[in-house]
Amino acid sequence: MDVQSCQDILENLYDGLYIVDRDRKITFWNKGAEKITGFKNAEVVGSYCWHNLLKHVDCEGVSLCSEMCPLAKTIEDGVMREAEVFLRHKGGFRVPVFIRVSPIRDSDGKITGAIEIFNDNSPKIDLIQQIDQLRELSLLDPLTRLANRRYAEIHLQGKIKEMSDCGCPFFGVLFLDIDHFKKVNDEHGHDVGDEVLKMVSMTIKRGVNGKGQVCRWGGEEFIVVIPAGDIYMLQSVAGSLRALVEQSCYSDGRHEVSVTVSVGATMAVSGDTVESVVKRADALMFQSKKMGRNRVSI
Template sequence: MINSHDLYRELLEQIHDGVYFVDTERRILFWNRGVERLTGFGRNEVMNHFCHDNLLRHVDGNGTFLCQDGCPLQKTIEDGQSREAEVFLHHKDGHRVPVHVRVTPVRNAAGVITGAVELFNDNSFRHSYNERIRELEDLALLDPLTRLANRRFLEDHLEQQIKEIDRYKLSIGLVFLDIDHFKQFNDRYGHDCGDLVLKTVARTLSGNGRAFDVFGRWGGEEFIGVLRNIDGDALRHAAEKFRTLIATSSVPWQGEALSVTASFGATLLTDEDTPSSGLQRVDRLMYLSKEGGRNRVTFG
């Protein structure tokens, strides 16, 4: 006969969401299969470690590292209040994953707080993204390395979106980014490392956009995002979010955690734009970011 403790543990193992428990010092005491799936970290790698050791390296939308400042778990242990947050965890492979976090205090029979439980789920539009991947594969419109749309698809998609600006009164944003000092990754660590840098940036873009945003690899270390139904302020915020998430990611390579940044240009398209004029403008804005010190967004 299964006792209640084992039954509850098995139920927590079976749920799709990530669940883990910590004590009052934020030492990890339980780590279910959902967390393993969402983070890439196996329980043997994390059990009895402290979450503030920066295992998941949660950041908020401004790039603040919550494990050191503003941790929802720590606040709940201190004040006993449940709370929710939208954060971005750091996957073992290096890219950022958006998650919705819910934290609840754990109390003993006397009502004393003995720790907290964090439950979180993937907040990206993973299903929509996977459907798009299958469609692009069928049409040979997928970049084989990054699994994003390729240049051929981006050119056709951008032309279609410009036609819809006047027809449907849509506002279309265009983002162009180039990985900073990308040649140094290839020269110092080899092309396999460079490929991993490209994949990390691609996963960060695809996992943190909206379901109807399209991201693709334009060529080399350049990427493009086409963002529908967005105004200037929202486009600035989105581009800055992607810049921050890339800058707070890392690329695991032979025991090192390599930092990567990207320079961005962002612009709103008009019904007078052509794909060529829009791309020329956003490319020029990206180079202004390069000239301004890199790892920044220039909007125009």
């Protein structure tokens, strides 16, 4: 197989793939990488991965590109690596990806660069079918394409009935509110405000990664219903979502907007109703606001 044939295969892989040289300059960026990240080949090739274009973070929102970059470590020691991380899509939201990094060596065995393959780690479900069903039942929020408040209430009612039937709490509720959202609308306009809402929605949805139900409660408020065995598991999910939103950013070339969220988190308990568990999570969210915002109260 000639070089051109090999390049054509790499170019058309379903997975994202990019190649860097010893200095971590990006020399190849395939169509799979374009699809997953939103960044075109011409926007990326020739730049350096330490320019932090994708701004990889772990589940706690800690940046990996400056000090803990798997790509840089593999170039240094030649060890293959795998990791589950979140990259920043061109749209500003976070995407969970599974990455695999391998060194590239010349004929003498010297490391000349590295190759990273990554794929979207979001749950592989028929989202189009789910969206059509929600739309048909008037349960879809038209802006964010999340389930709406009506669906959240139905879903919570079902979870409370399950809890009552089995006699033990097994889920928690997160109430998230975007901090200073009115300021975003006032300074940048409602069109940008809508894009920020969509960015936060996608970040939360991808952050939950199919392990809970995300709904738009109204305005800049979101509800997440999480299967959780205990308060510590709930706290871990809430902290991760808070950090991922903080590390996200919307940009359209004229505006660059980052926001944070205040979070209230509570386990459902025996005797709860939809109203009581949401009211408790809402009160905890306001506690986060009073304590300075961009935090979790649980």
